[in-house]
Amino acid sequence: MFRNRQSLILAVGLFGILAPATLAQGVGQAAEATAPAAAGQPAMLRVGDRLDSARLHPVTRPGLYGMSEAPSGSRYGIVDGKLIRYDPENAQVLSIIRQVDRIMD
Incomplete structure (x- = not known):
């Protein structure tokens, strides 16, 4: 049980670190594609x-x-x-x- 909890905490921590950067990059690319000249x-x-x-x-x-x-x-x-x-x-x-x-x- 303790081992699964550590894996869960590690996965949530990595997601918390990587998700904002990935989302910001995707939003920036979408804005470039749809922005007028x-x-x-x-x-x-x-x-x-x-x-x-x-x-x-x-x-x-x-x-x-x-x-x-x-x-x-x-x-x-x-x-x-x-x-x-x-x-x-x-x-x-x-x-x-x-x-x-x-x-x-």
Whole structure:
């Protein structure tokens, strides 16, 4: 009986020490995942997003970026330093191609 009580006390003590740190870490991660973008920083760009025309730089010379002409029904552009392919009719992001260092056209 004494041995089981020691194990119980040890388990409760370890839980008391580890639980607050684990819970705080989980709450912090959840807050990061659901928090809106910080003031002045644009939201992360994802495939399927609708583009804000103020953030979009249409690419007029895709060869400067090592690209051929965009497939029919789409165009290339740069948003927040990322080369993307988008649908000009509904301003929807079709693909995110890669990061670009600077706008060349």
